Amino acid sequence: MNKPLLIEIGVEELPAIPFLKELPNIEKKWMAILEKNRLLCDFDFFYTPRRLVLWHREFQVKQEDSVQEQFGAPVKIAFKDGVPTGAALGFAKKCGVSVDELDKIDQGRGEVLYFKREVIGTEAKDLLNDIINEFINSLNFGKSMRWASRTDTFIRPIRSLAILLGNEIVDAELFGVKSSNHAFAHRMVSYEPFTFDSTDYFDKLQDNGVILYPEVRRETILSQMKQIEEQNSVNIELDQELLEEVVAITEYPTALIGSFDEEFLELPEEVIVTSMKEHQRYFAVYKDDKLTNKFIVVSNSKTEDFTHIIAGNEKVLRPRLADGMFFYKNDINNGLCNEGLKKLTFVEGLGSMYEKSEREAKIAAYLADIFDVEQKELIQKAVMLSKADLMSEMVFEFTELQGLMGYYYAKLAGEDENVYTALKEQYLPDGEDSELPSTKFSSIIALSYKLDNLMGLFSVGKIPTGSKDPFGLRRAAAGIVKIAIEHKLPIDLGKIIDALADSYTGLDKKQLIEFFNERLFKIFDVNPSVLKAVLGSKETDVYQISKKLCALNPIVLSEDFKEYSATFKRVANIIKDLDTNSKLNVNQSLFEDNEEKELFAKYSTVTSKEYTTYDEELEALFGLKPELDNFFNNVFVNHDDDAIKINRKNTIGLVYQEFKNIADIKEITI
Numbered sequence: 001m002n003k004p005l006l007i008e009i010g011v012e013e014l015p016a017i018p019f020l021k022e023l024p025n026i027e028k029k030w031m032a033i034l035e036k037n038r039l040l041c042d043f044d045f046f047y048t049p050r051r052l053v054l055w056h057r058e059f060q061v062k063q064e065d066s067v068q069e070q071f072g073a074p075v076k077i078a079f080k081d082g083v084p085t086g087a088a089l090g091f092a093k094k095c096g097v098s099v100d101e102l103d104k105i106d107q108g109r110g111e112v113l114y115f116k117r118e119v120i121g122t123e124a125k126d127l128l129n130d131i132i133n134e135f136i137n138s139l140n141f142g143k144s145m146r147w148a149s150r151t152d153t154f155i156r157p158i159r160s161l162a163i164l165l166g167n168e169i170v171d172a173e174l175f176g177v178k179s180s181n182h183a184f185a186h187r188m189v190s191y192e193p194f195t196f197d198s199t200d201y202f203d204k205l206q207d208n209g210v211i212l213y214p215e216v217r218r219e220t221i222l223s224q225m226k227q228i229e230e231q232n233s234v235n236i237e238l239d240q241e242l243l244e245e246v247v248a249i250t251e252y253p254t255a256l257i258g259s260f261d262e263e264f265l266e267l268p269e270e271v272i273v274t275s276m277k278e279h280q281r282y283f284a285v286y287k288d289d290k291l292t293n294k295f296i297v298v299s300n301s302k303t304e305d306f307t308h309i310i311a312g313n314e315k316v317l318r319p320r321l322a323d324g325m326f327f328y329k330n331d332i333n334n335g336l337c338n339e340g341l342k343k344l345t346f347v348e349g350l351g352s353m354y355e356k357s358e359r360e361a362k363i364a365a366y367l368a369d370i371f372d373v374e375q376k377e378l379i380q381k382a383v384m385l386s387k388a389d390l391m392s393e394m395v396f397e398f399t400e401l402q403g404l405m406g407y408y409y410a411k412l413a414g415e416d417e418n419v420y421t422a423l424k425e426q427y428l429p430d431g432e433d434s435e436l437p438s439t440k441f442s443s444i445i446a447l448s449y450k451l452d453n454l455m456g457l458f459s460v461g462k463i464p465t466g467s468k469d470p471f472g473l474r475r476a477a478a479g480i481v482k483i484a485i486e487h488k489l490p491i492d493l494g495k496i497i498d499a500l501a502d503s504y505t506g507l508d509k510k511q512l513i514e515f516f517n518e519r520l521f522k523i524f525d526v527n528p529s530v531l532k533a534v535l536g537s538k539e540t541d542v543y544q545i546s547k548k549l550c551a552l553n554p555i556v557l558s559e560d561f562k563e564y565s566a567t568f569k570r571v572a573n574i575i576k577d578l579d580t581n582s583k584l585n586v587n588q589s590l591f592e593d594n595e596e597k598e599l600f601a602k603y604s605t606v607t608s609k610e611y612t613t614y615d616e617e618l619e620a621l622f623g624l625k626p627e628l629d630n631f632f633n634n635v636f637v638n639h640d641d642d643a644i645k646i647n648r649k650n651t652i653g654l655v656y657q658e659f660k661n662i663a664d665i666k667e668i669t670i
Helices: 016-036 086-095 124-138 201-207 214-232 240-249 262-266 269-280 307-334 339-343 353-370 376-385 393-397 404-412 417-425 440-459 473-487 493-503 509-523 528-535 542-557 561-574 594-608 614-622 625-634 642-660
Strands: 002-011 044-048 051-060 066-074 103-106 111-119 158-165 182-184 193-195 254-259 283-287 290-299
Touching: 002 124, 002 182, 016 044, 016 124, 016 240, 044 214, 066 086, 086 111, 124 158, 158 182, 182 201, 214 240, 214 254, 214 290, 254 307, 262 290, 262 307, 269 283, 269 290, 269 307, 290 307, 307 393, 307 404, 339 353, 353 376, 353 440, 353 493, 376 417, 376 440, 404 417, 417 440, 440 473, 440 493, 440 509, 473 509, 473 542, 493 509, 509 528, 528 542, 542 561, 542 614, 561 625, 561 642, 594 625, 594 642, 614 642, 625 642
Parallel strands: none
Antiparallel strands: 002 051, 002 158, 044 051, 066 111, 103 111, 182 193, 254 290, 283 290
């Protein structure tokens, strides 16, 4: 028999960001607990800032009866001369019965002790108290709090609990709050709870000013924003993270348009938008692709007159922007200066931020040489200015604007365009879908920052472990690869370490390169064995690695590769005893069969040509397949004459070596 089950956990306003981080796990955790208790069924989960709701249209009122089977020791061990041994006595104790109550069963390998018990399902209402407490305690929102005289904790105080199975109130208690059929309305409707049953809960919430469904709140906000855009001929910047946050903090949302003094538009756009978003949860408004002095606030008020709400938000925003203007003008007057970085510690063991800048300058000088960039003085200037905005008042207030404020201040100071652009782009890429530095000049600054982070932090033992990567070194490694590919830059981490090792005492080169190569398996979307094969070519330049992968992977994915694979596995088997890292000599005068002559002739033709791409070279090398197949089918490699045998193996070895310049083909598996 099934009945509807409604659970509402009423709380004080949930903080949006920690709640949204845990949100993807909430339904999974409830499902796992139901499954453990043999009560799994379909359900919906809804939330507002003041309630968590689980709704089951059909919930089992009782666990299904079940049969528990237990198997014990073999009978010949359990009994000796008809007397039960410790094995039998222990199994009986485990089952909670006497030895006489045990059965025997033959599972095909002789008789073993056996006990079967029929388990009568428990009433769901007798389980729900423990289930809900386990569920709530499983939620992880980061920081939690205590309230009143309680010693247990949750993200916010629990104020109500409703558990209705059908229309029966299930007896339960959560954080000292007993279950009832009461829930709280929107604060602007009433501070008093209202009563409900499982048939009218959703209607009564709506009547009491609460939009329970997050998707409805989201669509309401978007619809209202669309209307504002049409009425005012503007465009609202729809920040998805901010939208989800607003959905999570409102029960009855209303999008409103407000404004601020136009004089504040003198501030960089990012300062205004960051101030509105981070501090006030406002959406920016644009017209003709330019930021306007308007903003969108989503109110949680239920009223007919929003005038005072708009005015209040305008009043709150003004001092925020006034502070920003004060910081901005002070920073312009002070100019970009990196002297203060000498007092700002980077990481213990790696000195100050100024010393970090000096190390980055050495890396930049090295990269400028190998990238053949002539603007070496400008590159040095850009590196030494790159962290200067950390000393600015604006970045002290808005740390997420570092680099960007350096761009604005350097531009206002009349610095070269390459310099101020590099300052803005020095941390790119900073995410999975992030933009990349736009020029080779900017790339050098960005690479220097990432390479110093990797070499410096590895040298003092700050190495990522498990899922922990507080310094973003995995992201740094990925960024280096992406920049190298985008701008076709030769980046060889081993050579860079060798050239700059004196700046990083204690750096384990092998450990860092292994870490970097491990990241390649996450970065490149290819068959892992293909990447392993390319790395087996001893290639260490990440741009060349990417080119080789781009050439080899489509061949491996093709329908024809199975045939190629069979041939080249035979190649790998024949040369497994050869030292393929040494020079292999072939004496053509020892050839006896036409097939070995034809193979060597085709090999000589293929290797005598110059190829502009790896694609062309691989096509030519894989074109050796017919000659290789003829060789394998008609030539006996293990000749009685050792000289001929070695000559034939060396012929195949030469083919393998030529492939290995691109990839070690024996590593490829499909």
